[in-house]
Amino acid sequence: MKITRDDIIHTANLARLEMDEDSIRKFAVQIDDILRYVETLNNVNTEGVQPTSHAIFLTNAFRNDVEKQDLGRDVLLENAPEKENGNFMVPKVVG
Amino acid sequence: MKLYELTIYEAHGLLKRKEISSQELTGSVLDRIAAIDEKIGAFITVAGESAIREAKLADKAIAKGDIQTLTGIPVAVKDLICTKGIRTTCASKILENFIPPYDATVISRLKQAGAVIVGKLNMDEFAMGSSTENSGVRLTHNPWDLTRIPGGSSGGSAAAVAADMCLGALGSDTGGSIRQPASHCGVVGLKPTYGRVSRFGLVAFASSLDQIGPLAKDVTDCAILAGAVSGYDPSDSTSVPRDVPDYSSFLTEGMEGVKIGIPKEYDSAQGLDPEVSSAVMNARKVMEKLGGKCVEVSLPNTAYAVPVYYVIAPSEASSNLARFDGVKYGFRDKDRKNLMDMYRSTRSKGFGPEVKRRIIIGTYCLSAGYYDAYYKKASQVRTLIMEDFSKAFEICDLILSPVAPTPAFKIGEKSDDPLTMYLSDIFTLSANLAGIPGMSVPCGFSSGGLPIGLQLMGKHFSEETLFKAAYNFEQATDFHKRKPGI
Numbered sequence: 001m002k003i004t005r006d007d008i009i010h011t012a013n014l015a016r017l018e019m020d021e022d023s024i025r026k027f028a029v030q031i032d033d034i035l036r037y038v039e040t041l042n043n044v045n046t047e048g049v050q051p052t053s054h055a056i057f058l059t060n061a062f063r064n065d066v067e068k069q070d071l072g073r074d075v076l077l078e079n080a081p082e083k084e085n086g087n088f089m090v091p092k093v094v095g
Numbered sequence: 096m097k098l099y100e101l102t103i104y105e106a107h108g109l110l111k112r113k114e115i116s117s118q119e120l121t122g123s124v125l126d127r128i129a130a131i132d133e134k135i136g137a138f139i140t141v142a143g144e145s146a147i148r149e150a151k152l153a154d155k156a157i158a159k160g161d162i163q164t165l166t167g168i169p170v171a172v173k174d175l176i177c178t179k180g181i182r183t184t185c186a187s188k189i190l191e192n193f194i195p196p197y198d199a200t201v202i203s204r205l206k207q208a209g210a211v212i213v214g215k216l217n218m219d220e221f222a223m224g225s226s227t228e229n230s231g232v233r234l235t236h237n238p239w240d241l242t243r244i245p246g247g248s249s250g251g252s253a254a255a256v257a258a259d260m261c262l263g264a265l266g267s268d269t270g271g272s273i274r275q276p277a278s279h280c281g282v283v284g285l286k287p288t289y290g291r292v293s294r295f296g297l298v299a300f301a302s303s304l305d306q307i308g309p310l311a312k313d314v315t316d317c318a319i320l321a322g323a324v325s326g327y328d329p330s331d332s333t334s335v336p337r338d339v340p341d342y343s344s345f346l347t348e349g350m351e352g353v354k355i356g357i358p359k360e361y362d363s364a365q366g367l368d369p370e371v372s373s374a375v376m377n378a379r380k381v382m383e384k385l386g387g388k389c390v391e392v393s394l395p396n397t398a399y400a401v402p403v404y405y406v407i408a409p410s411e412a413s414s415n416l417a418r419f420d421g422v423k424y425g426f427r428d429k430d431r432k433n434l435m436d437m438y439r440s441t442r443s444k445g446f447g448p449e450v451k452r453r454i455i456i457g458t459y460c461l462s463a464g465y466y467d468a469y470y471k472k473a474s475q476v477r478t479l480i481m482e483d484f485s486k487a488f489e490i491c492d493l494i495l496s497p498v499a500p501t502p503a504f505k506i507g508e509k510s511d512d513p514l515t516m517y518l519s520d521i522f523t524l525s526a527n528l529a530g531i532p533g534m535s536v537p538c539g540f541s542s543g544g545l546p547i548g549l550q551l552m553g554k555h556f557s558e559e560t561l562f563k564a565a566y567n568f569e570q571a572t573d574f575h576k577r578k579p580g581i
Contacts, residue, residue: 008455015413015458016420016438017451031456033514038402041472044479051474052481054303054333055530056290056555061332075196079424088422093434 117167199296271523278548413457
């Protein structure tokens, strides 16, 4: 196994996901399969090859520093699951 | 002829001559949706009321002589493109109630062009999939055979166009998600060059690969829609400031002297169906008869497109999908009283299995100790794949290949085996990795009567060459004229 049950639990935690025992077992097998397949990339010699993160050559995109009208606070809060006094509400963070 | 059967170009002629109104045309499309979408399942939301309102406005404009090609034309949009005031779900429970406060740039452009938006189309959740079976909302059936998948992830878009439930549609393509469903449903689909169409308002899956594009009943309509949505947008920092040619004006140019590259590696691709192979071979002969000249090219790193993609796309997705946390919009599990528990529970209940699988793969590939082995390695091989295309395009103008290795498969056939599903993307992924345009055009039918698509890929910003070749091919064949009997 490339990826263990513990790896899945650890990674799920990093990604803020919870999983039941069934999914952990299933994912461990499936993701192991996928990562083994991905390792065929080791057959390619990439010494000195620059990585690509963007396929089209573009330098930084700047805009003029001028004020623009945004949507406004009330509009942006419309989709919030919970809100109060113009703020997003979340469960208590500090005890 | 029923109005919903019209192409955009035909409908435009009738609207312009005032032989029909947009209200009649839009009404006919809405009736069609009401009559058959129960069987197909292409739509997540039908925006009947606003569509009729927009049609009335279009008719007023036309009465004043103010008509553009898309004025009064009913189109539909994949449900991951933000539409102001119309629910945009990404076919996910986590966004089931999300109503965008703004339009994506492509939607503003369609509206400025006078188009009527009839609804939002089904897809694999967050565009992750090749069959639309990963939708958290509903299944979509292939109009040519209801027991089969329509392809994905823009399966709703392709099925809706094929079944005449809109005159044209927008989809998005991260690894083949426009071209593959277009191929499976017998319609025309274009993934434009990366940066050609603004991604502002497109819910991001893999930002370096995603591109919005049209699905249409024929090449002429595809060119009309592509022209309407393309162009620089300062709201998308990856949008390229470059003029958009009038694509429609290239259609009638001949094919003489166009050099068509045939990649030698594609013949030996794993699982290539003999019927697909022979349809593509025939297409090549048609192109040669039209004056195209075929040359062999080599794309030696073809086999690595799948592993490269399935590192890069999930990595970018794991980062993009971190924003769905139950705080700013979308679903929240309100039973959890602690912030961290609320995040975990919201995301676990809100995302479906394929999305979680990809988030975990991506998070793993980017995590400490694995970044170099997976993400960096994949990004280096991506460079080699791009170089393969650059070399090939030194000796040809476009590359011809299959879109998908097989015609549409049965619903349920591959849904338990993600790796097999991923391997079916072999012919389409490279175009996204290299940022080049790719198109699917109908080129045949299987013995079982299922459509087969031909892929044309071109250099960066050479969409007009693809349109020209595709139009010449279409005029020489009649595959696009066949309709599913629904």
